[in-house]
Amino acid sequence: xxxxxxxxxxxxxxxxxxxxxxxxxxxxxxxxxxxxxxxxxxxxxxxxxxxxxxxxxxxxxxxxxxxxxxxxxxxxxxxxxxxxxxxxxxxxxxxxxxxxxxxxxxxxxxxxxxxxxxxxxxxxxxxxxxxxxxxxxxxxxxxxxxxxxxxxxxxxxxxxxxxxxxxxxxxxxxxxxxxxxxxxxxxxxxxxxxxxxxxxxxxxxxxxxxxxxxxx
Numbered sequence: 001x002x003x004x005x006x007x008x009x010x011x012x013x014x015x016x017x018x019x020x021x022x023x024x025x026x027x028x029x030x031x032x033x034x035x036x037x038x039x040x041x042x043x044x045x046x047x048x049x050x051x052x053x054x055x056x057x058x059x060x061x062x063x064x065x066x067x068x069x070x071x072x073x074x075x076x077x078x079x080x081x082x083x084x085x086x087x088x089x090x091x092x093x094x095x096x097x098x099x100x101x102x103x104x105x106x107x108x109x110x111x112x113x114x115x116x117x118x119x120x121x122x123x124x125x126x127x128x129x130x131x132x133x134x135x136x137x138x139x140x141x142x143x144x145x146x147x148x149x150x151x152x153x154x155x156x157x158x159x160x161x162x163x164x165x166x167x168x169x170x171x172x173x174x175x176x177x178x179x180x181x182x183x184x185x186x187x188x189x190x191x192x193x194x195x196x197x198x199x200x201x202x203x204x205x206x207x208x209x210x211x212x213x214x215x216x
Contacts, residue, residue, distance in 0.1 A: 007141050007170065008063065010078055010112055013071040016059050020068065028053045029072050033079035040090055046076050047094050047102050056101070065136060065168060066108065073105035078112050088118040095122055104133055110142035117146040127155045135159065136168040144171035153180050160187050166201040173205075181206055 018026060032046040051069040059066040082090055091113060095106040107126055110119060123146075126138035139155050147155070156169055160183070166172060184206050191198045 007111075008066065008108075010075065012063065013059075013066070013074055016063060017054075017068065017071055017075070020057070020059070021054060025054045029075065032072075032076050036076055036079050037081045040080050040082055040086075043076060043080060043090060043094060044097060047073050047098060047105070050076065050105075051101055069101060070105045070108050073102065074109040074112060077106070077109045083114055085118070087113065088115050091115065091119060092122065100131065100134065104137045107134065107137035107142075108140060111140060111145070120146050123147060124151060127151070127158060130158075130162070132162045132164050135162065136164050139169045141170045144169075144175060149175070149177065153177070153183075156180060157183060160184075160202075165199075166205050176205070 017029065021029065029050075032042075032050070036043045036046060050072040054072040055068045057068050058064065059068060059071055063071075077091060077094065080087060080090060091106060091109075095103050098106070103126070107123065110123070113119075120142075123138045123143050126134040129135065135155065135158055139152075139159070143152060143155065152175060156166070156172070157180075158164070159166060159169060184202060188198045188202055188206070191202075
């Protein structure tokens with residue numbers, strides 16, 4: 001399984017969890033996914049307890065930065081038998097009532113939910129929290145598809161300021177623009193001026209000639 005610039009499928013998550021979860025933890029998760037279908041209000045309970053039941057270990061370097069509880073919560077959320085506004089309202093309720101781990105999972109689950117741009121405001125809120133883990137989760141495929149360029153650019157700039165690896169930004173090379181390339185170059189120059197090595201992810205983010213001239 002290869003990480004595809006933040007693009008992960010339900011199948012990827014389910015397959016990995018079957019490899020690393022204990023039989024009892026996997027049985028709990030399958031029961032949770034079945035229960036939220038006919039009883040969507042139970043999603044709050046299952047989201048809150050997923051970390052305790054399944055653990056919080058990393059899913060592996062090919063699925064970095066996903067964790068076991070991220071994946072379990074995502075499978076639970078995607079098992080809801082809702083659509084349109086009722087689905088969006090339920091997902092937002094999980095986000096509002098959850099802790100940071102639950103909110104991170106909601107942000108990572110967004111591109112796998114049939115909600116269009118209805119929950120884009122959650123992404124915008126997360127980008128303004130100053131919380132590196134929420135910001136990294138917010139800049140996944142959902143933001144890459146729906147966030148307008150100025151807001152997306154500001155999110156990437158927040159990554160630079162907070163030291164969030166640019167590999168966490170989904171579709172960076174597709175959405176990068178001249179203004180952001182200038183920002184990357186200026187940021188790289190600050191590293192050189194301080195006699196510090198330019199991070200590899202920053203060098204790789206700048207295409208071609210800019211990578212050579214600006215990153216050094």
